[in-house]
Amino acid sequence: QVQLVESGGGLEQAGESLRLSCTASGSISSLNAMGWYRQAPGKQRELVATLTSEGTTNYADSVKGRFTISRDNAKNTVYLQMNSLKPEDTAVYYCYYRRIAWGGILAGQGYWGQGTQVTVSS
Numbered sequence: 001q002v003q004l005v006e007s008g009g010g011l012e013q014a015g016e017s018l019r020l021s022c023t024a025s026g027s028i029s030s031l032n033a034m035g036w037y038r039q040a041p042g043k044q045r046e047l048v049a050t051l052t053s054e055g056t057t058n059y060a061d062s063v064k065g066r067f068t069i070s071r072d073n074a075k076n077t078v079y080l081q082m083n084s085l086k087p088e089d090t091a092v093y094y095c096y097y098r099r100i101a102w103g104g105i106l107a108g109q110g111y112w113g114q115g116t117q118v119t120v121s122s
Contacts, residue, residue: 001027002111004095009116012085016120020080022095022113031100034071034078038091038118048093049080052100062088085120093118 008020020036035050035058049069050058057069063082071078078095092115101107 001109002097004097004111004113006093006095006113006116009093009118011119011121014086014120014122016085017081017083018085018118019082020093020116020118022078024076024078024095024097028076028097029099030073032097033100033106034095034097035069036078036080036093037096038089038093039115040091043091045094050096051078082118087120087122089118089120091118092116 003025004022006020006022008018010018012018031053033050033052036048037045038048039045047060048063049067051069051071053073059067066084068081069078082089094115095113096110098106098110099108
């Protein structure tokens with residue numbers, strides 16, 4: 001019911017910046033959480049940052065102070081501004097969406113984008 005399309009991935013050198021975008025379409029609830037996860041080869045998928053429609057953010061400790069998540073509700077788009085990139089940021093980045101139900105509880109099926117590759121060279 002919800003489709004997510006990421007863009008903005010690519011190859012950058014350490015210390016440079018990159019901006020990811022994700023646009024959602026389909027049956028979108030006005031109350032939701034969107035964000036980014038990443039997965040490197042041989043590692044578990046991990047949370048990078050999330051942002052609810054009410055403005056609540058959550059960042060992984062490894063990206064605090066370097067990455068900034070934002071969203072444009074009118075465009076159903078979430079962004080991830082990545083500054084001071086490090087080689088360890090190299091991974092496939094996945095956009096995520098999940099509806100928020102009564103009481104602020106994440107509910108219903110979660111949705112994932114296809115992923116976009118981010119490679120940071122030293």
